[in-house]
Structure formats: structure tokens, C-alpha cells
Amino acid sequence: QECVPQCEVCVLSGPSHAEEVAREIPTTCLIASENEEVAKMVQKEFMNPKFRIYTSTDVIGVEIGAALKNVMALAAGMNDGLGFGDNSKAALMTRGIAEMKRLGIAMGGKAETFAGLSGIGDLIVTCTSMHSRNRRAGILLGQGKSLEETLAEVKMVVEGVNTVQAACHLAEKYHVDLPITQAINDVLFHGKDTQTAVLELMTREGKSE
Structure with a gap:
């Protein structure tokens, strides 16, 4: 939007590991644009019997x-x-989706987006699949490997490493509490032990859901 303000920006997201899309395994995603007609146009171009697309106007939330x-x-x-x-x-x-929603709403996103494909849908597939580079990296970190050792073994971009820092900055800017995100940041960049991080999360003050 900053570089080409005359263009309509769309965001494609959802539970869609490329390995499965390439094999034409049925996949469903979301296309978001502030211009609903543009979203519908992209939906029409992308959708086929193996790749179903829904539309949204909530670009920030997605x-x-x-x-x-x-x-x-x-x-x-x-x-x-x-x-x-x-x-x-x-x-x-x-609790992770609760953090995602909390920050998204503070930045102008819609709560219902986080109950959909680009929220809980993408979260489920990324947290449970071995296609996920971020999950694989987390496994190595949980086994006690350093961030440097982990990235060297994964050999691909682990997006969550940079994202966690950006998320912590946004949490501070928008005055949003992201305890899981902060714990991951402390493990990655401040030398906190994973077991200690878990204990601190589990022993936070009790509250209502």
C-alpha cells in the first residue's frame, strides 16, 4: 500500500501447506481485501474443485x-x-488464539476473523503438522538446542523467530498482554529456559476466561 497506493492489496491466507496444495489435496483458504469486489474477483480466479476460497474485508485481522x-x-x-x-x-x-485475537482487535481487526480459516484454521495446521518449519524448530528448541543450532538444522526460514520480536513491539505499542508470545521471545532472545517459561505461564495469577 505504501509503495503502490494506486493498487488494490489482497492477502491470501489459511491452512495451506504448499506440499499438499501442489499434490492437489483439497485445501480451503481466505482472500482478504478492503475492496470486497476485488476480493470476489480474486476468489473467482483462484477457486477450483481442489482449492476453495472464501472472502473477507478484514485485511489486518488476516x-x-x-x-x-x-x-x-x-x-x-x-x-x-x-x-x-x-x-x-x-x-x-x-490461549494462543486468544492472544492473536487480542492484538488483532487492538490493531483494528475483527474478532470473528480469528475463529475462521486465517485464525484458528491456520493455527491448527501450523501447530500440528510436520510440514511446519516453525513447529520443527520449536521441537529442537524444546529438546534443548540453541536458536543457532536449530536454524542451522531446519535450513529454511523460520518466520516465527522474527515475528515474535515484532509481536512484542506491537504488544507494547498497543498495550496488549501477550504472555505466551513474551515467553517465547524470552526463550529465544533472553536465555530463559523452556521449563522455566512453562512454569511461569502455568503459575500466573488466576483469572476468568
Whole structure:
């Protein structure tokens, strides 16, 4: 928008690992544009029997979901690397979507976006699939490897590493509490032990959901 303000900007997001899209495994995504007619035009061009597209006008919400789900996937991988189970991962994903929604709304996004494909849908696939680079990186971190060792082993871009720093800056700017995101940032960049981070999250003051 800054570089080409005369153009209509669209965002494509959702649970869509490229490995499966390329194999024509049925996939459903979301196209977001502030101009609904443009979103519908892109929907028409992209949609086929193996790739279903929905539309949205909530560009900010879709972008925040697409970015922050990578942070939560790092956390989900750490959960697996630490040897935790389904209970902890389910809690992590649920409280993770709450953080994503909290920041998204503060930045002007819509709450309902985070219950859809670019929110909970993308979060589920990224936190549970071995196609996910962020989850794989989290597993290695949970097993005790350093960030440098982890990135060297994954050998691909792990988006959540940079995103977690940006998310913490945004949380400060918009006065939003993101405890899981902050914990991941502390593990990656401030030398906090993963077990300590988990303990601190679990022993925070009790509150209503």
C-alpha cells in the first residue's frame, strides 16, 4: 500500500501447506481485501474443485493471524520437544488464539476473523503438522538446542523467530498482554529456559476466561 497506493492489496491466507496444495489435496483458504469486489474477483480466479476460497474485508485481522500463528507453532513444537502431551498443546493453541485475537482487535481487526480459516484454521495446521518449519524448530528448541543450532538444522526460514520480536513491539505499542508470545521471545532472545517459561505461564495469577 505504501509503495503502490494506486493498487488494490489482497492477502491470501489459511491452512495451506504448499506440499499438499501442489499434490492437489483439497485445501480451503481466505482472500482478504478492503475492496470486497476485488476480493470476489480474486476468489473467482483462484477457486477450483481442489482449492476453495472464501472472502473477507478484514485485511489486518488476516495478516495478524497469518503472522502470529508462526509464533504459536514455535510454542507447540517446544511442547512436543519437552515431551508434553495433548492437554498442554490444546491449552496452548486455545490461549494462543486468544492472544492473536487480542492484538488483532487492538490493531483494528475483527474478532470473528480469528475463529475462521486465517485464525484458528491456520493455527491448527501450523501447530500440528510436520510440514511446519516453525513447529520443527520449536521441537529442537524444546529438546534443548540453541536458536543457532536449530536454524542451522531446519535450513529454511523460520518466520516465527522474527515475528515474535515484532509481536512484542506491537504488544507494547498497543498495550496488549501477550504472555505466551513474551515467553517465547524470552526463550529465544533472553536465555530463559523452556521449563522455566512453562512454569511461569502455568503459575500466573488466576483469572476468568
